[in-house]
Every structure is written in C-alpha cells, then in structure tokens.
Amino acid sequence: MSVNARKERIFEVELSRWNPSGTNPSAEITLPATPYELADALERAKINGDTVYSAEVLSCKLDYLPQFIAPDANLHELNHLAQRLSSLSAWELDCFEGMVMMDAVQTQYAPIPVERLINMTHSTEHCQIAYEAHDDPSLGKFYADNDFVPALEKVSDEVYEYLDFGKIGREMREGEGGVFTPHGYVVQNGEIAAEYHSGDALPLEKPDYAVLLRITKGHFNDPAYDNETAVFLKLPAGDAALLQAVDAVGAASPEECAFSSEDCMAPILTEKISDALYASEGDCYGLVNELAEQLRRIHDKHNILSYKAMLGEAPGDISLEEALDLSLVSEDFSVIREAANPADYARFVLSKYCIEQESELFASADLDGYGSKLIQGKGISLTEYGVLWSLTGRTVEQYLDQPSQSLGMEMK
Known part of the structure; x- marks a missing residue:
C-alpha cells in the first residue's frame, strides 16, 4: 500500500x-x-x-x-x-x-x-436522527418520552403505560415523512439545497501541471515542530516555486519537508512517486521534477498515450529512473486506439486495402486468429489504451534492458 x-x-x-x-x-x-x-x-x-x-x-x-x-x-x-x-x-x-x-x-x-x-450532501443540517427508534412503537415512545407530543403532556403515569406507542409513531412518521434506516429514524425539516447544478463538475480545461505534489512540514513526530499546514506544488517547477512552497509550510529547507504525489499525467506513476519521495525523504525531488518536464514534453508532442501504454507493459517494480528512461524513447512507439484486441487489429490492418464485400469477409473470417498471427513477433502489444506498436521492432522490455543505449539514441 x-x-x-x-x-x-x-x-x-x-x-x-x-x-x-x-x-x-x-x-x-x-x-x-x-x-x-x-x-x-x-x-x-x-x-x-x-x-x-x-x-x-x-x-x-x-x-x-x-x-x-x-x-x-x-x-x-x-x-x-x-x-x-x-x-x-x-x-x-x-x-x-x-x-x-x-x-x-x-x-x-x-x-x-x-x-x-x-x-443531499449539502442538506444534512436540516435533518434529525432518533437513533433509538427502529420501528413505529419505539418511535412513538421516543416522541412521548421527550415531550414531542403536546397532547400527552398532562397524561398521568397510570394512563401513560396503556398508550398505543405504535399508533403514535406511525402517525408522527406519516405526518413528517420520515423513514427508518438501519441506524434509526431520520426526518428532514427543510428542502433539499440547490448548491450544485447539473454540469458544474464538468472540467473546463485540463490540469496545468504534469505532477502535483503535496508538501508538509517534515515527519519528525514532534508536536512542537510539526504543523498540519499543506501546500501543493505544480511540477515542473523552478527553484523559486519550490522554496516558496517550503516557506509556506513553515520549514527552513526542503530537507525539513515531506513530499507526496497527489496526481500525475501518467496515473500509474502517482503512488510510485510518493513511495520514492517518502523512502528518500525528498532527496529524489529533482528526479521527479525532471520526469514532470518529460511528461510535459511528451504531452506537447501528443505522445502521452503511447507513454502510458509503455508503462503498462513495463514490470510493476519499474523505478522512477527507468520510467524516465522510457519517456526519452516514447517517440519510438505509437498506439492504435481503434484496436482493443487481435480482431480489432486485423480489421485495422485490412481496412488499409480496398477489399470487395469487406463486411462479408469480416463476418466470416477468423479475425481474432488472423490478428494474433499479425501481432506475433512484431514488437506489438495489446494494452488498455490500444495496440502498442514499436516503430523500431524493439519491445519495452528490450529498451529497459539497455537504458543507456536508449538515452544515447534520444540525445543524438
């Protein structure tokens, strides 16, 4: 975890x-x-x-x-x-x-x-709960015991014992429109708020960061030193932005801060970034910032989907350094979004040719088997994002086995 x-x-x-x-x-x-x-x-x-x-x-x-x-x-x-x-x-x-x-x-x-x-989540202030009441008799007794039924205020103790609490509870529930839940009786004494309107949650624009970090003041377990202040830093960022965030949480330097990742352009890396920052107590901040710069560059070149597909094909224990290595060769890969399985890939390939009665062919042919044959041995992988196609014929695993060569190819 x-x-x-x-x-x-x-x-x-x-x-x-x-x-x-x-x-x-x-x-x-x-x-x-x-x-x-x-x-x-x-x-x-x-x-x-x-x-x-x-x-x-x-x-x-x-x-x-x-x-x-x-x-x-x-x-x-x-x-x-x-x-x-x-x-x-x-x-x-x-x-x-x-x-x-x-x-x-x-x-x-x-x-x-x-x-x-x-x-409804904005309307709880108008609710009341009687945790003691789980049916009409217990509700009626709750109301009677707490003087919520004015007509019963002058009833003697002798008569009180003979009251039909079930009838009282039913009449109160039906009059109020309350309900029984596993937790007790709930009644609402107001209208549902109109705080939210349909469409308010729809995003107007994409996030303006590649990685979003949460920064707090250390983890020293010293009540006199720690505080609960947290700020968010959008990466990539310069030194001035980092120092401003450090100052905002009341720390003297980045070394006195705790870092965690809240969001990442490649979500598969979010927890990995947090774990790495925690293990190194923030020492790998520079690496994370460099990775954020690469993510921004990849996004600007419209290749972020390929990079996420590449990460999906990489081993689960891939390091941040290896993730950075892969980012440098993301342009060697491409994703065919239209293809989610071998049959889709076969349709994609065949659609490039002018085939008479194409629909009849597709309906009768073993497209799944044909697609599987096409995929084998071509550096092609089926991913959640589509078919990941290597322009060089080398797989993600092969690139990871020779990271220095990959970097050299990119930097030429």
Whole structure:
C-alpha cells in the first residue's frame, strides 16, 4: 500500500463505450479520483467528446446507494458525488441515507439524479436522527418520552403505560415523512439545497501541471515542530516555486519537508512517486521534477498515450529512473486506439486495402486468429489504451534492458 494518503474510496465504477462493431471497450476506476485518473479511465474505455457510454457502479461503500444511480450518469458528476460523500461525518452519512430513502419511498425506488444526490450532501443540517427508534412503537415512545407530543403532556403515569406507542409513531412518521434506516429514524425539516447544478463538475480545461505534489512540514513526530499546514506544488517547477512552497509550510529547507504525489499525467506513476519521495525523504525531488518536464514534453508532442501504454507493459517494480528512461524513447512507439484486441487489429490492418464485400469477409473470417498471427513477433502489444506498436521492432522490455543505449539514441 502506498504511503500516499488518499481520500476514502466510495465507488468502484466500470465505464463501457457503445461500439457498433460489437467490441465494447471498458475500464474500471475507483472514485473519488484525480483529474488525470478520470481522463485516463475515459481514454482506456476509448471515450471522448460525445461518445455514448455507461458508468456502472460495481461496488460502493454505501451498499444501498448503487440501485439509485442510473447507468447514464456522467463520470465527472459521479466523481463529485464521491468527493462529497468522502468528506461527510458518520452522522452526516446517516442523514444522507435517510434523505435517499425518503426519495425512494416517494418515487417507488426509481433512480435519483446525481445532481439531487450531490445536493443531499449539502442538506444534512436540516435533518434529525432518533437513533433509538427502529420501528413505529419505539418511535412513538421516543416522541412521548421527550415531550414531542403536546397532547400527552398532562397524561398521568397510570394512563401513560396503556398508550398505543405504535399508533403514535406511525402517525408522527406519516405526518413528517420520515423513514427508518438501519441506524434509526431520520426526518428532514427543510428542502433539499440547490448548491450544485447539473454540469458544474464538468472540467473546463485540463490540469496545468504534469505532477502535483503535496508538501508538509517534515515527519519528525514532534508536536512542537510539526504543523498540519499543506501546500501543493505544480511540477515542473523552478527553484523559486519550490522554496516558496517550503516557506509556506513553515520549514527552513526542503530537507525539513515531506513530499507526496497527489496526481500525475501518467496515473500509474502517482503512488510510485510518493513511495520514492517518502523512502528518500525528498532527496529524489529533482528526479521527479525532471520526469514532470518529460511528461510535459511528451504531452506537447501528443505522445502521452503511447507513454502510458509503455508503462503498462513495463514490470510493476519499474523505478522512477527507468520510467524516465522510457519517456526519452516514447517517440519510438505509437498506439492504435481503434484496436482493443487481435480482431480489432486485423480489421485495422485490412481496412488499409480496398477489399470487395469487406463486411462479408469480416463476418466470416477468423479475425481474432488472423490478428494474433499479425501481432506475433512484431514488437506489438495489446494494452488498455490500444495496440502498442514499436516503430523500431524493439519491445519495452528490450529498451529497459539497455537504458543507456536508449538515452544515447534520444540525445543524438
């Protein structure tokens, strides 16, 4: 597990793109996610622009919630909901469950728009919870014991024992519109807020960093020295920006700071960067900044997808130095996004030729077997981003075996 402290995960989601060819690319993502993680999931599922896709919630920290989320939910809005839920206290989450159940009762358990669910997270202040009440009798007794029923204030103790608490509780629940949840009775005494409006969570532009670092003042376990101040540093950055961030957390030098990675243009490297910074106590900051510069360069040359596919083919224990080596030769690779499997690759290759009755051929031919034959021995790999094609015929593993040669080739 990474040393990088991340918000508690709420949803496991599968993105699926509708594809008329019959192959439906998909990708899984855990929410809440960072901006680059969201973009990466959409790329892995071959989703862009106005592409029609579904977002199926596979699992959720709140096990009652997935049934109320329609599969056509927007990923960015679903992520915003996850961010809101991850910030709520236990009491607020109990209130949220009550509001969801109130809607469910009124709509016969129909899906609830994500916009409304987000606004429910802003409306907990209007809720009350009776943790002692789990049915009408216990609710009625709770109201009677706490003098919430004015008509019972003058009832003698002898008569009190004969009261029909179930009837009292039912009348109060039906009058208030409250609901029972596994945690108790929840009632809302106000309207659902209108803090969020549909579309507010959609990104207007891409992040202006390649790597986002979180900087705090050391990990010295000394209450007199440590503080909870944290600042974020966008990489690549110059020395002045680093020193400004160090000063902002009250440290005298970078050596007194703790660094972790919050987001990265290549999300597979995020935790690896945090782990490396933690293990070296920030000594590899220069390496991380250099890697960020390379990521920016690769992005500007529109080759970031190839680099992410290359990292996906590299061993899981690849070092940051090796990741930097691969970044220097990313232009030796290309990704065919249209191809997610051998059959797709066969269609891609054959589409370059003028073939009579092409659709009939594709319907009857063993495209999967043909595609597999084409892939073998050509330095081609199937990745989540598409078919990774080596322009030199050398695989990612072969480049990693000779990093110095790779660097020399790039620097000529």
